[in-house]
Amino acid sequence: MCIKQVPGVSEVKIDPKTNTLVREGVKSIINPNDRNALELALTLKEEHKVEVIALSMGPPQAEEALREALAMGIDRAFLLSDRAFAGADTLATSHTLALAIKKILKEFNSEEKYLIICGAQAVDGDTGQVPPELAEELGIPQITYVQNIELSEDKIVVERKFRATEIVVIETKLPALISVLIDINKPRFPSMVGIMKAYEKANVVYFDSNALNADKSKIGLNGSMTEVEKIFFPERKVNPIMIEGSAEEIVQKLCQYLKNDKVF
Amino acid sequence: MSIIIDEELCTGCANCIESCMYDAIELDNNIAKVLPNCTLCRACIETCPEEAISIEHEEVKTQEIDISQFKGVWVVAEHYKKKIQNVSFQLLSKGRELADLLQVKLSFVLLGKDFDDELEELSLNGMDEIIYIKSPILKDYYSDLYTKVITELVIENKPEIILIGATPTGRDFAPRVAKRLNAGLTADCTGLEINLETRNLLQTRPTYGGSIMATIRTPSNRPQMATVRAGIFNMPEKVKKNVNIRKIEYQFEEKDSVSKIVKIISKTKSNVNIEDAKFIVAGGRGVGSREGFRIIEELADVLDAELGGSRITVELNWLDPDRQIGQTGKTVSPKLYIACGISGAIQHIVGMQNSEIVVAINKDPNAPIFNWAHYGIVGDLHEIIPVLIQEFKKLKSEE
Numbered sequence: 001m002c003i004k005q006v007p008g009v010s011e012v013k014i015d016p017k018t019n020t021l022v023r024e025g026v027k028s029i030i031n032p033n034d035r036n037a038l039e040l041a042l043t044l045k046e047e048h049k050v051e052v053i054a055l056s057m058g059p060p061q062a063e064e065a066l067r068e069a070l071a072m073g074i075d076r077a078f079l080l081s082d083r084a085f086a087g088a089d090t091l092a093t094s095h096t097l098a099l100a101i102k103k104i105l106k107e108f109n110s111e112e113k114y115l116i117i118c119g120a121q122a123v124d125g126d127t128g129q130v131p132p133e134l135a136e137e138l139g140i141p142q143i144t145y146v147q148n149i150e151l152s153e154d155k156i157v158v159e160r161k162f163r164a165t166e167i168v169v170i171e172t173k174l175p176a177l178i179s180v181l182i183d184i185n186k187p188r189f190p191s192m193v194g195i196m197k198a199y200e201k202a203n204v205v206y207f208d209s210n211a212l213n214a215d216k217s218k219i220g221l222n223g224s225m226t227e228v229e230k231i232f233f234p235e236r237k238v239n240p241i242m243i244e245g246s247a248e249e250i251v252q253k254l255c256q257y258l259k260n261d262k263v264f
Numbered sequence: 265m266s267i268i269i270d271e272e273l274c275t276g277c278a279n280c281i282e283s284c285m286y287d288a289i290e291l292d293n294n295i296a297k298v299l300p301n302c303t304l305c306r307a308c309i310e311t312c313p314e315e316a317i318s319i320e321h322e323e324v325k326t327q328e329i330d331i332s333q334f335k336g337v338w339v340v341a342e343h344y345k346k347k348i349q350n351v352s353f354q355l356l357s358k359g360r361e362l363a364d365l366l367q368v369k370l371s372f373v374l375l376g377k378d379f380d381d382e383l384e385e386l387s388l389n390g391m392d393e394i395i396y397i398k399s400p401i402l403k404d405y406y407s408d409l410y411t412k413v414i415t416e417l418v419i420e421n422k423p424e425i426i427l428i429g430a431t432p433t434g435r436d437f438a439p440r441v442a443k444r445l446n447a448g449l450t451a452d453c454t455g456l457e458i459n460l461e462t463r464n465l466l467q468t469r470p471t472y473g474g475s476i477m478a479t480i481r482t483p484s485n486r487p488q489m490a491t492v493r494a495g496i497f498n499m500p501e502k503v504k505k506n507v508n509i510r511k512i513e514y515q516f517e518e519k520d521s522v523s524k525i526v527k528i529i530s531k532t533k534s535n536v537n538i539e540d541a542k543f544i545v546a547g548g549r550g551v552g553s554r555e556g557f558r559i560i561e562e563l564a565d566v567l568d569a570e571l572g573g574s575r576i577t578v579e580l581n582w583l584d585p586d587r588q589i590g591q592t593g594k595t596v597s598p599k600l601y602i603a604c605g606i607s608g609a610i611q612h613i614v615g616m617q618n619s620e621i622v623v624a625i626n627k628d629p630n631a632p633i634f635n636w637a638h639y640g641i642v643g644d645l646h647e648i649i650p651v652l653i654q655e656f657k658k659l660k661s662e663e
């Protein structure tokens with residue numbers, strides 16, 4: 001399963017005076033959706049005795065996220081970390097992840113039967129593109145936006161939410177990739193014992209671009225088809241007209257304004 | 265590859281530190297220093313008033329393709345129960361604009377089953393061509409079949425731009441197609457423009473929950489692919505003109521897909537469509553309770569408005585999930601949006617900032633929602649809304 005460490009800002013506010021960002025408590029966290037992916041992997045581990053491996057691409061500090069996943073109960077953790085991976089768009093990211101997954105599958109002799117679980121999207125980039133791109137590169141079927149899954153010997157049956165109120169039930173053979181929605185489960189917290197094990201015994205294995213035998217033109221900024229032309233802060237659109245007075249006065253004034261604006 | 269700070273120019277103003285979502289810059293001797301956990305996201309570059317920040321990157325040459333061979337703008341249709349979704353029409357109106365600027369054809373790519381009788385009606389939406397891929401199985405959406413058909417069409421026809429709805433369906437096949445073609449893809453664009461010199465598509469999108477906007481381009485490859493949410497662009501005007509129809513039949517069978525559709529479950533009776541609503545009354549946590557939501561509903565009723573709300577109200581079970589507005593909900597663009605007891609978190613704002621007129625009722629004068637409202641009312645919604653309902657009723661009976 002794939003996890004990403006993201007900035008831990010859930011509420012970014014804009015200072016009305018300076019029109020700049022005010023952030024509260026910036027601490028890196030596991031992408032919330034990836035926690036659901038973790039929880040699902042751990043449930044499947046309990047039910048089917050499978051081995052759960054997590055990997056993450058990111059700077060060395062993303063090891064914290066993997067340690068937390070180990071504390072929750074995953075079996076092994078791999079961190080893909082190299083300056084050459086930085087600046088990757090989703091194409092380059094999915095390529096790097098695919099290289100690592102192929103290497104790990106080979107080592108574990110499990111190229112025939114596996115399931116990849118990702119969070120549906122990350123809160124920072126919020127593209128949701130990596131899971132399908134990863135599935136494509138691995139040459140396996142994908143089912144995105146999953147909110148329920150049944151795993152059996154060689155296939156999965158999943159519920160995919162494809163519209164706000166409609167679900168399609170899809171069956172596919174393993175190996176396969178799914179990306180899960182936030183409503184699939186309630187992620188557990190790491191136990192004390194888990195935390196101690198994660199920090200004392202468990203090991204996070206690092207892969208750099210050499211370990212993955214990566215082609216430098218396919219990773220990081222060089223492997224990205226898209227590039228950022230510019231970054232800017234969204235402009236505050238309007239200065240509000242504040243309406244004051246008693247409830248009756250307020251309502252009268254508001255209706256007048258709305259009539260002037262030809263809303264009615 | 266790294267972010268470089270020009271130490272001569274840096275004044276230690278710390279603007280860049282403020283802008284860094286990853287805590288990857290610190291001041292060292294009053295000069296900004298980039299730490300190893302930098303992800304090269306570039307948010308800092310724009311914020312530096314001294315232009316002291318730049319990105320250094322050693323380019324590894326890859327094979328260049330001849331991008332001038334690629335011509336034309338495509339919109340891939342999405343349909344459900346034989347109905348083309350509004351987002352596809354909205355993309356056609358934007359696509360028309362882009363195609364005119366580039367002086368190329370606009371094509372509508374439709375994978376489906378029973379559209380033969382609809383093509384004439386569809387052809388009023390401004391495209392020059394409809395590419396209709398017909399196969400019984402394409403009544404439904406199959407990830408792998410869509411990917412196969414679209415990539416084959418692209419290789420044969422070489423469009424320069426492909427626009428796709430940022431729905432769970434579009435967001436499922438677009439990345440898969442992009443990967444197969446090694447094409448750049450930008451998700452959830454809110455703005456699309458053309459640089460006429462390079463013919464690059466400039467794709468603007470919110471990131472970090474909407475707190476930062478990024479403009480993305482794909483300079484060295486084609487096609488340029490973008491997904492766009494419903495409600496971002498307008499519906500097209502109907503025009504009568506000659507539209508070339510290319511019908512291609514595929515003999516797909518169920519076994520041609522690696523996945524099998526077992527069944528489709530629908531969870532609502534009514535088909536809520538707040539994306540197209542003219543008026544929306546939305547409630548937030550400030551409404552207080554599920555019962556409290558009744559007055560919000562009543563206000564919506566007298567206005568003939570659709571009901572909406574923030575994510576928290578959905579989590580609390582006060583509101584149906586398909587009425588959630590924001591980053592993880594719907595994007596709406598009504599004429600009038602009345603926000604009641606909504607604080608205005610950026611994740612909510614990105615879903616409603618295209619509203620023409622926003623009225624905010626909130627008891628906290630510092631609530632961020634007022635930054636996005638045209639009319640602000642500081643007060644208790646439970647006192648104001650009943651009076652508002654009475655007044656609207658009166659207005660209605662006068663009409």
Ligand SMILES: Cc1cc2nc3c(=O)[nH]c(=O)nc-3n(C[C@H](O)[C@H](O)[C@H](O)COP(=O)(O)OP(=O)(O)OC[C@H]3O[C@@H](n4cnc5c(N)ncnc54)[C@H](O)[C@@H]3O)c2cc1C
Pocket residue numbers: 010011123547548549550551573574575576577588589590591592593594604605606607608609610611612615625626627628631643644645646
């Ligand atoms: C990844 C991610 C995605 C998200 N996606 C979405 C999304 O799609 N849509 C969304 O809405 N949110 C989303 N959120 C949540 C968002 O960050 C906010 O938490 C949420 O929008 C807040 O909802 P609210 O405004 O109803 O509640 P609050 O922030 O609790 O605000 C309640 C407001 O009501 C006011 N109030 C209280 N009592 C009264 C009264 N009697 N009269 C008048 N005013 C009153 C208060 O002053 C306050 O401003 C997302 C968050 C994350 C992290």
